[in-house]
Amino acid sequence: MNHDTTPATGTTEAVSTHSVFGAPCWVSLTSRDLKATEEFYTAVLGWTWRQARLGERFRVALADGAPVAGIAAMAGMWQMAVAWTPYFAVSSADVAVARVQERGGTSAVGPISFQPGRGALLADRDGATFGVWEGDLPSNWETWRRAAPAFVRLHTRDAFDAAIFYGQVLDWASAKPGCCEVDYAGDEVLLRSGGDIVARIESGAVESAPDPTIRPHWQVHFAVADVGACARAAELHGGSVLREGADEAVLRDADGAQFTVTSRRTR
Numbered sequence: 001m002n003h004d005t006t007p008a009t010g011t012t013e014a015v016s017t018h019s020v021f022g023a024p025c026w027v028s029l030t031s032r033d034l035k036a037t038e039e040f041y042t043a044v045l046g047w048t049w050r051q052a053r054l055g056e057r058f059r060v061a062l063a064d065g066a067p068v069a070g071i072a073a074m075a076g077m078w079q080m081a082v083a084w085t086p087y088f089a090v091s092s093a094d095v096a097v098a099r100v101q102e103r104g105g106t107s108a109v110g111p112i113s114f115q116p117g118r119g120a121l122l123a124d125r126d127g128a129t130f131g132v133w134e135g136d137l138p139s140n141w142e143t144w145r146r147a148a149p150a151f152v153r154l155h156t157r158d159a160f161d162a163a164i165f166y167g168q169v170l171d172w173a174s175a176k177p178g179c180c181e182v183d184y185a186g187d188e189v190l191l192r193s194g195g196d197i198v199a200r201i202e203s204g205a206v207e208s209a210p211d212p213t214i215r216p217h218w219q220v221h222f223a224v225a226d227v228g229a230c231a232r233a234a235e236l237h238g239g240s241v242l243r244e245g246a247d248e249a250v251l252r253d254a255d256g257a258q259f260t261v262t263s264r265r266t267r
Contacts, residue, residue: 015136015137019177019178020089020137020178020193021088021089021090021091021170021171021178021179021180022088022089022090022170022171022172022178022179022180022191022193023088023089023180023191023193023198023199024086024087024088024089024148024149024151024152024198024199025087025088025089025133025137025144026069026070026086026087026131026133026148027068027069027070027084027085027086027087027148027149027152027220028069028070028071028072028084028085028087028131029069029070029071029072029082029083029084029085029257030072030073030081030082030083030085030257031071031072031073031082031253031255031257032073032082032255033073033254033255034056034057034059034071034073036238036254036255037059037071037073037253037254037255038059038071039237039254040234040237040238040239040253040254040255041061041253043233043234043236043237044230044233044234044237044239044251044253044261045063045222045224045230045261046063047061047062047063047068047069048061048062048065049061049062050062057072057073058070058071058072058073059071063148066143066144067144068144068148069148081129082255082256082257083129083217083257083258084218084219084220084257084258084259085121085129085130085131085218086130086131086149086152086199086218086220087119087130087131087132087133088130088131088132088133088170089132089133089134089137090132090133090134090170090171091134091171092134093110093111093117093118093119093120093132093133093134094111094118096120096122096132096134096169096170097110097111097120097122097132099168099169100122100124100169103125103165103168103169104125105122105123105124105125105165105169106122106123107120107121107122108121108122108123108129109121111132111134114135117133117134117135117136118133118134118135119131119132119133119134120132124156124162124165124166124216125165126156126157126162126216127215127216128154128156128162128216128217128218129217129218130218132170145193145194145196145198149220149221149222149223150221150222150223150262150264151197151198151199151200151221151262152198152199152200152218152219152220152221153199153200153201153202153218153219153221153260154166154199154200154201154202154216154217154218154219155202155203155215155216155217155218155219156201156202156203156216157203157216158203159187159188159189159201159202159203160189160203162189162201162203162216163182163189163201166201167182172191180192180193180198181193187202187203188200188201188202189201189202219250219258219259219260220259220260221248221259221260221261221262222259222260222261222262223261223262223263223264224261224262224263224264225263225264226263227244227245227246227247227248227249227261227262227263228244228249230249230251230261231244231249231251231261234251234252234253237254238253238254239251239252239253239254240252242258246263247262247263248260248261248262248263249261
């Protein structure tokens with residue numbers, strides 16, 4: 001993790017994770033081939049790029065001029081999987097890491113200090129990778145929320161057990177000002193921030209036993225105007241379509257990272 005793949009931008013009048021916390025606040029991608037990654041996401045999602053301060057291996061993706069994601073071409077060097085990772089805002093990175101470890105999860109990196117905050121890369125007790133960030137969020141926080149992923153979804157073996165784990169780590173439904181609220185809708189657990197659905201947790205039917213075949217992971221959903229056009233662009237630029245419907249498609253980029261495009265109509 002690095003300063004330019006976390007939510008911090010160094011802007012003034014930033015919203016702090018001490019007042020808004022528990023919600024996804026950034027997404028980052030570890031890749032092997034930076035050029036292929038840039039070309040793919042430019043073609044599929046229309047992103048533009050700016051160089052990050054940490055050097056040639058790092059980029060910040062822009063949608064309509066707003067930073068929406070960080071890219072680190074460090075998968076081989078760091079011995080990390082090629083994957084998208086969501087970061088959640090927390091009041092204290094140290095407390096969040098301690099809570100994860102106390103509840104059977106693991107800490108892969110951090111907490112590490114990056115001006116103006118601290119971050120860590122973690123895994124829950126079922127192995128799903130996620131990050132936490134403590135500190136300033138961009139001054140255009142609401143703009144990021146609108147331009148960034150529609151939501152992130154945790155595919156796991158037991159949604160309600162996972163909701164308890166993340167709720168305890170991230171202070172969901174804690175009644176503290178700025179916290180996220182948790183709803184239950186059928187077989188899913190829904191996380192709301194400011195009235196918007198920002199995360200979903202699913203594992204199958206409520207009455208069914210946890211599915212041992214599921215590899216728990218967080219899936220990033222990007223809101224797009226035309227799902228079909230994104231799927232065709234992915235195929236044309238070295239990626240693949242794993243599943244496609246009228247309003248949603250699961251794609252794999254040219255480097256192997258999986259993500260979902262979701263119609264803006266269904267947000």
